Amino acid sequence: MNSPATWFREDFTHTGSSFGLRIVRKLDEVQSPFQKIEIYETTDWGNLMVIDGATMVTTRDNFFYHEMMAHAPLFTHPDPRDVVIIGGGDCGTLREVLKHPGVRSAVQCDIDEQVTRMSEKYFPELCESNADPRATVMFDDGIAFMANAKPESIDVIVVDSTDPVGPAEGLFNRAFYENCRKALRPDGLLVQQSESPLALMHLIVDMRAAMRAAGFVDFAILPFPQPCYPTGWWSCLIASKQPRDLASFRKADAAAKAFATKYYTAGIHQGALATPPFVAQALAD
Amino acid sequence: MNSPATWFREDFTHTGSSFGLRIVRKLDEVQSPFQKIEIYETTDWGNLMVIDGATMVTTRDNFFYHEMMAHAPLFTHPDPRDVVIIGGGDCGTLREVLKHPGVRSAVQCDIDEQVTRMSEKYFPELCESNADPRATVMFDDGIAFMANAKPESIDVIVVDSTDPVGPAEGLFNRAFYENCRKALRPDGLLVQQSESPLALMHLIVDMRAAMRAAGFVDFAILPFPQPCYPTGWWSCLIASKQPRDLASFRKADAAAKAFATKYYTAGIHQGALATPPFVAQALAD
Numbered sequence: 011m012n013s014p015a016t017w018f019r020e021d022f023t024h025t026g027s028s029f030g031l032r033i034v035r036k037l038d039e040v041q042s043p044f045q046k047i048e049i050y051e052t053t054d055w056g057n058l059m060v061i062d063g064a065t066m067v068t069t070r071d072n073f074f075y076h077e078m079m080a081h082a083p084l085f086t087h088p089d090p091r092d093v094v095i096i097g098g099g100d101c102g103t104l105r106e107v108l109k110h111p112g113v114r115s116a117v118q119c120d121i122d123e124q125v126t127r128m129s130e131k132y133f134p135e136l137c138e139s140n141a142d143p144r145a146t147v148m149f150d151d152g153i154a155f156m157a158n159a160k161p162e163s164i165d166v167i168v169v170d171s172t173d174p175v176g177p178a179e180g181l182f183n184r185a186f187y188e189n190c191r192k193a194l195r196p197d198g199l200l201v202q203q204s205e206s207p208l209a210l211m212h213l214i215v216d217m218r219a220a221m222r223a224a225g226f227v228d229f230a231i232l233p234f235p236q237p238c239y240p241t242g243w244w245s246c247l248i249a250s251k252q253p254r255d256l257a258s259f260r261k262a263d264a265a266a267k268a269f270a271t272k273y274y275t276a277g278i279h280q281g282a283l284a285t286p287p288f289v290a291q292a293l294a295d
Numbered sequence: 296m297n298s299p300a301t302w303f304r305e306d307f308t309h310t311g312s313s314f315g316l317r318i319v320r321k322l323d324e325v326q327s328p329f330q331k332i333e334i335y336e337t338t339d340w341g342n343l344m345v346i347d348g349a350t351m352v353t354t355r356d357n358f359f360y361h362e363m364m365a366h367a368p369l370f371t372h373p374d375p376r377d378v379v380i381i382g383g384g385d386c387g388t389l390r391e392v393l394k395h396p397g398v399r400s401a402v403q404c405d406i407d408e409q410v411t412r413m414s415e416k417y418f419p420e421l422c423e424s425n426a427d428p429r430a431t432v433m434f435d436d437g438i439a440f441m442a443n444a445k446p447e448s449i450d451v452i453v454v455d456s457t458d459p460v461g462p463a464e465g466l467f468n469r470a471f472y473e474n475c476r477k478a479l480r481p482d483g484l485l486v487q488q489s490e491s492p493l494a495l496m497h498l499i500v501d502m503r504a505a506m507r508a509a510g511f512v513d514f515a516i517l518p519f520p521q522p523c524y525p526t527g528w529w530s531c532l533i534a535s536k537q538p539r540d541l542a543s544f545r546k547a548d549a550a551a552k553a554f555a556t557k558y559y560t561a562g563i564h565q566g567a568l569a570t571p572p573f574v575a576q577a578l579a580d
Contacts, residue, residue, distance in 0.1 A: 026339030028315030054311030235528040242527015243520040281566020
């Protein structure tokens with residue numbers, strides 16, 4: 011680069027921290043009916059998708075998030091066949107879910123078609139399983155989708171949404187979770203991205219309280235690195251419809267998985283279940 | 296804050312990423328013979344120490360680093376009694392090392408007395424064990440210290456330095472590592488902060504190659520969250536003087552430890568030993 015470096019910066023007012031990536035140029039921008047989507051080319055992180063000013067995905071580091079959001083719950087469930095992804099419009103979680111040979115249907119329901127169109131163009135590797143015959147990529151309101159879902163028809167629901175403000179706000183409350191619970195089969199699991207365990211623990215506490223009020227019984231919080239999100243340390247929260255030990259998972263299957271991952275392994279999954287004392291303390295009932 | 300927010304920002308040119316913290320005001324600044332040290336009060340992260348423009352320590356998130364740098368090697372060593380810390384002038388690693396009742400001496404050798412003076416003033420909690428009778432806090436050149444160390448006199452050497460540029464450059468090469476190896480007892484361990492496994496893997500590969508050239512035999516890389524460092528994901532590299540399985544550690548002792556930690560536990564240690572596939576691939580010989 012001969013011109014002076016330019017930086018995309020996101021100042022997280024709620025955590026008092028900031029993250030930035032050095033960019034080469036803006037590649038695209040679209041205002042959908044729901045949000046503004048921007049795509050940048052970065053110097054070191056591949057492409058970057060920004061929604062309403064918030065960093066969503068980079069080519070380089072999205073694998074942490076997508077692998078943990080998909081493989082952690084799917085190897086925790088005894089036999090996941092029917093999976094629903096609410097949000098997830100970049101299609102990266104869908105790709106990971108479809109790596110499981112036992113999955114026979116995976117429905118992705120994101121409200122904003124433009125996110126997927128942008129992902130197809132600028133993150134084609136994330137969309138490489140969209141044509142899988144088991145996949146349904148639809149664009150609709152995830153809240154309504156879950157309200158209308160057939161009872162006891164889903165094994166795992168993955169809520170892969172933006173933060174609890176704007177279009178995604180309704181994906182973090184008791185009414186939504188009650189509909190998720192109804193739609194799950196008895197051994198069903200709900201997993202949701204649950205923000206930073208260092209800086210946003212109050213959101214995790216609130217999410218768990220709302221899930222519990224909706225009837226979910228057991229919970230596990232799994233932290234993982236996610237450099238482009240606030241504090242670089244993120245998490246997913248797994249909730250079970252019925253009582254069960256979420257620290258137990260199909261470890262032998264995870265260790266013998268026939269597909270490649272960059273981050274997730276049985277050992278990483280086990281390690282993520284080791285809750286740091288300061289997190290355990292914040293989550294103590 | 297009634298005035299517009301100000302941000303301390305560090306642009307990491309070598310990773311193409313940036314980190315920032317929202318600050319209330321600058322509390323102090325000193326130009327030592329070695330480096331410029333600045334202290335800021337932040338809105339959400341307590342105090343912040345910056346050395347030559349690089350984020351070093353915040354009140355809020357330093358525990359990840361200090362706990363992993365101390366407890367991971369000390370619980371890997373069978374019976375650590377004599378520990379040397381090269382660098383570590385903020386005294387946070389020293390405090391953690393001294394939590395081990397079996398340690399009978401811990402020498403901290405940092406070249407820059409001003410770092411410790413600033414830490415005493417703005418991070419007093421990190422310095423609370425400096426008066427421990429087992430502790431020696433000295434200010435000298437760590438390279439010369441190791442060159443002059445008595446052979447086979449140390450159990451664990453912790454290299455808690457800044458990045459391999461400036462004053463710390465000489466702490467990342469074969470000559471230094473050879474002196475470390477000589478000074479270690481036969482079952483001795485060297486541990487060094489080893490940068491980001493996502494963005495700075497080449498540094499880890501280089502460090503390991505130099506350690507190996509100096510005669511170190513086995514290696515383990517342990518990643519951990521460290522929000523204020525590039526990518527928010529950091530690591531330490533443990534090296535053994537003699538052949539041994541560094542994936543084995545005193546797990547029962549770690550699980551039964553009589554002191555409190557915020558991040559480190561036996562489970563976290565075990566989890567950190569689960570190397571993600573993309574890291575293992577980069578480290579494959």
